[in-house]
Amino acid sequence: METVILAVVIAVVVLGALGGLIVGSRRKKPLPPPPPAAPDITAPPAEPHIGDEAETPRDEPRRTIEEVDLPDGSAPAAVEEPPVVEELPPTEIEVPEPTAGRLVRLRARLSRSQNTLGKGLLALLSREHLDDDTWEEIEDTLLTADVGVQPTQELVDGLRERVKVLGTRTPQELRGLLREELLKLIGTDMDRVVKTEPEGRKPGIVMVVGVNGTGKTTTTGKLARVLVADGNSVVLGAADTFRAAAADQLQTWGERVGAYTVRGPEGGDPASVAFDAVKEGKEMGSDVVLIDTAGRLHTKTGLMDELGKVKRVVEKHAPLDEVLLVLDATTGQNGLVQARVFAEVVDITGIVLTKLDGTAKGGIVVAVQRELGVPVKLVGLGEGADDLAPFEPEAFVDALIGE
Ligand SMILES: Nc1nc2c(ncn2[C@@H]2O[C@H](COP(=O)(O)OP(=O)(O)OP(=O)(O)O)[C@@H](O)[C@H]2O)c(=O)[nH]1
Ligand SMILES: [Mg+2]
DSSP: OOHHHHHHHHHHHHHHHHHHHHHHHHHOOOOHHHHHHHOOOTOOOOOOOOOOGGGGGGOOOOOOOOOOOOTTOOTTTTTOOOOTTTTTTOOOOOOOOOOOOHHHHGGGGGGHHHHIIIHHHHHHHHHSSHHHHHHHHHHHHHHHHHOOHHHHHHHHHHHHHHHHHHHHHHHHHHHHHHHHHHHHHHOOOSSSOOOOOTOOOOOOEEEOOOOOOHHHHHHHHHHHHHHHHHHOEEEEEEEOSSHHHHHHHHHHHHHHTEEEEEEOTTOOOOEEEHHHHHHHHHHHHHEEEEEEOOOSOSSSSSSHHHHHHHHHHTTTTOOOOOOEEEEEEEGGGGHHHHHHHHHHOOOEEEEEOOOOOOSTTHHHHHHHHHHTOOOOEEEEOSTTTTTTTEHHHHHHHHHOOOO
16 A cells, blocks of 8 residues: 555656656746737737837857856846857958948049049139129039038038139139138038947946938948957847848848847837847947938838837937938938927937938038038948948048049
8 A cells, every 4th residue: 555655756856856847847948939010000019118128039059259248146047048159150350441431442432422422613714704604504513512502502602702802813713712601611520429438327328210221220230340459348239120021131231340139020119129129239238329311111101100119219218329311322302301200209410411422412521411400420431331421521521633
């Protein structure tokens, strides 16, 4: 009898232990796959709260280039790192070019703006008789280069006045005048530094916005390189969930310089991806989080509503340090209309003008700053990884009018 009881007891113990093992191993399984992609557009916008981020699948090994200490006690048991060691490909981390003097190095890329705007103006100003027709041609040149009506008027008035005072003119004097007047239009006293180092906290948070195809993702990738080159650790947030390829594109940029990319399911909530990216940046002790956003949407929610929401949700962590509006310089006046719309929803703090290489419309720099009252901080001068330059008015004008 005793043996029977003993057997039963042993059986119960063994079964219990097995059950425990099963439960235990289930707990160790990776987080469940993402929910189906179709978002419920009728539901009121649900803003993520602290803790919601656990729902975002961590579906990729973390590719950090260094060990990062999590803050004490903040690592919840549920977040289990997959064993990444053998999965890491032998990624070669690139060392980006330094940013100093990039605009000067890339000046030849401005050749079309240089010919129409800079050289065109100089040629006109060098005419023996500066009659009304010539001044009209000067005006047309400026308007064609997208300088904008009001700034064009100011520049022509300023030049007319100074040329009159000057009397006879040498080419050197004319170049000097034009240089000064162009610089006056562009402005030399604006703060064009991309703010990534907020006081007393980390990480700096930068959001990149703009309509589709302007160069947001490319710019985010190039900016990550610039920051890494300057010694910062960077986390990228793929808040363009419109298509998986968008996140892949960003992640590829990140991997080249060893920046980790936070992404969500295709069609998922961009705001929660952005929220998670900043959370991750905090946990990893990163210096900067760059958030790439969509230029168009899955849902019927307006792009602007969505951007507003991304901004609000990210600001549950901390205020955004920069909101960069990316504008395609080749689209001219269209870009200005876009700028106005974006500025109403998110406070734009800086403009990135892309595709300035090969366009004659370099004057858009002036027009867009006027439109928004916000400085151009970066310019895109090509598709290459390091073809993004800090915008320096002097170097820009010198490139336009030659030396
Ligand atoms: N020539 C030139 N091409 C650029 C520049 N910046 C971006 N591009 C190109 O513009 C195209 C679109 O760039 P993306 O970065 O994908 O644009 P996006 O705004 O992220 O587009 P969506 O994600 O569709 O909204 C790419 O082919 C880029 O290589 C630039 O400064 N000069
Ligand atoms: Mg993109």
